Amino acid sequence: MRKFLPLIVVLFLTGSAWALSDISFGVYGGLNAPLAQEDAKSGTGFGLRLKVAPIPLLAGAAFFESRSFGDPEVTIMAGTPLEQTTTSDGGKVTVFGAEALLGSPGGRFGPHFYFMAGIANYKWKRDNFEDLSKVGFHIGPGLEMVFPPGIGVEGKVKFEVVPTDGGGSRKNLLLFVGANYHLGIM
Amino acid sequence: MKKALLSGLALLLAVVIAGCIATGTLVLVFDLEGSHSSPGDFEAIDVDLSTNKDYNDHKDKIKSIDAVAVVGQISNNTSSDVAAEIYISDEVYTDPQAVRDNATIVFISPTIPANDTIFVDWSDGLSHIENFDELKAQIEDGSFKLYVLSSGPLDLSYELNLIVTMTAGV
Numbered sequence: 473m474r475k476f477l478p479l480i481v482v483l484f485l486t487g488s489a490w491a492l493s494d495i496s497f498g499v500y501g502g503l504n505a506p507l508a509q510e511d512a513k514s515g516t517g518f519g520l521r522l523k524v525a526p527i528p529l530l531a532g533a534a535f536f537e538s539r540s541f542g543d544p545e546v547t548i549m550a551g552t553p554l555e556q557t558t559t560s561d562g563g564k565v566t567v568f569g570a571e572a573l574l575g576s577p578g579g580r581f582g583p584h585f586y587f588m589a590g591i592a593n594y595k596w597k598r599d600n601f602e603d604l605s606k607v608g609f610h611i612g613p614g615l616e617m618v619f620p621p622g623i624g625v626e627g628k629v630k631f632e633v634v635p636t637d638g639g640g641s642r643k644n645l646l647l648f649v650g651a652n653y654h655l656g657i658m
Numbered sequence: 659m660k661k662a663l664l665s666g667l668a669l670l671l672a673v674v675i676a677g678c679i680a681t682g683t684l685v686l687v688f689d690l691e692g693s694h695s696s697p698g699d700f701e702a703i704d705v706d707l708s709t710n711k712d713y714n715d716h717k718d719k720i721k722s723i724d725a726v727a728v729v730g731q732i733s734n735n736t737s738s739d740v741a742a743e744i745y746i747s748d749e750v751y752t753d754p755q756a757v758r759d760n761a762t763i764v765f766i767s768p769t770i771p772a773n774d775t776i777f778v779d780w781s782d783g784l785s786h787i788e789n790f791d792e793l794k795a796q797i798e799d800g801s802f803k804l805y806v807l808s809s810g811p812l813d814l815s816y817e818l819n820l821i822v823t824m825t826a827g828v
Contacts, residue, residue: 508682511724511823546685546780548729548819558729558780600784601725640681640721640825 494525494579498626500650504539504565507643512562513542519567519648523577531577531586537567539646563598567608577616579624579654584616594634596642604642608634612646622654681721682828686712690730690818695806697813702750702803705820713800719827723794726764727783730818734770740810742767746796747803754812757805762792766809780821797822
């Protein structure tokens with residue numbers, strides 16, 4: 473047993489080293505759901521993320537997301553012969569941001585559960601509406617399962633708040649699934 | 659001292675975030691009473707938004723008026739192409755010229771061909787709003803008068819709604 477001890481130590485160190493310096497690149501997509509916003513409906517989105525895990529319990533990531541909202545509907549001329557449903561543009565959102573991941577954000581094989589918090593530049597463009605360009609914040613959990621040779625399948629949930637003028641805010645729930653490629657020890 | 663300062667900042671941040679999160683964006687539709695404007699049949703549309711329950715429930719918690727659209731059907735009963743114009747004011751005016759001189763124009767419709775009818779939907783209605791700041795102020799106030807005029811000879815029939823998108827505390 474003793475003669476295997478150095479090998480066991482090396483294996484543990486190798487695993488730690490991987491976790492210490494994992495870099496991964498991922499793509500993801502999913503649901504973009506507005507919360508308490510009658511002027512937008514659920515849409516879809518996709519994103520790209522570069523993640524660096526310098527220590528086992530912490531990672532930092534930069535990301536880009538392109539999302540859309542569904543067109544909102546409203547009934548007008550209610551109760552008259554002209555009653556009908558009319559729509560406006562749900563619009564498109566682009567988000568550039570950074571986030572910190574706490575928990576197990578590294579690249580070793582197996583499951584990794586983490587909690588993230590981030591900040592981002594949020595731009596929402598809709599036809600015939602003023603563009604909304606603000607700083608937004610998000611939090612949420614994520615779970616990634618990493619398989620050999622460093623491919624991870626990930627699901628994550630983000631609750632996003634974008635403060636607006638006048639003390640209000642836009643709030644969205646984002647449900648994403650995606651895949652990451654882990655470059656491993658650098 | 660440093661600990662107290664940090665605690666205070668954290669508390670302030672929590673209060674700001676809580677206040678910010680406890681808001682929602684509402685889309686409210688108001689019927690604009692009135693159906694005809696001509697030189698001999700011209701009057702103000704009295705708008706009292708507080709008759710709408712949703713508006714009334716949130717009136718004191720309005721954070722922002724985000725968008726306003728005028729939608730509905732407008733008929734041009736003259737033999738000239740015209741655009742409908744809607745003016746806003748708190749005052750009562752009894753002739754079109756007084757309206758033009760004193761009220762604020764807030765909507766100019768697409769051109770309505772002679773003896774024809776157009777329907778302005780939500781998307782179109784948003785793009786034809788003028789003087790949005792004045793309109794926002796009047797909507798926050800909740801009570802105002804609208805006057806429907808024409809860019810040419812005045813003989814219009816209309817059925818209109820006002821769609822207001824606003825963010826308010828919930």
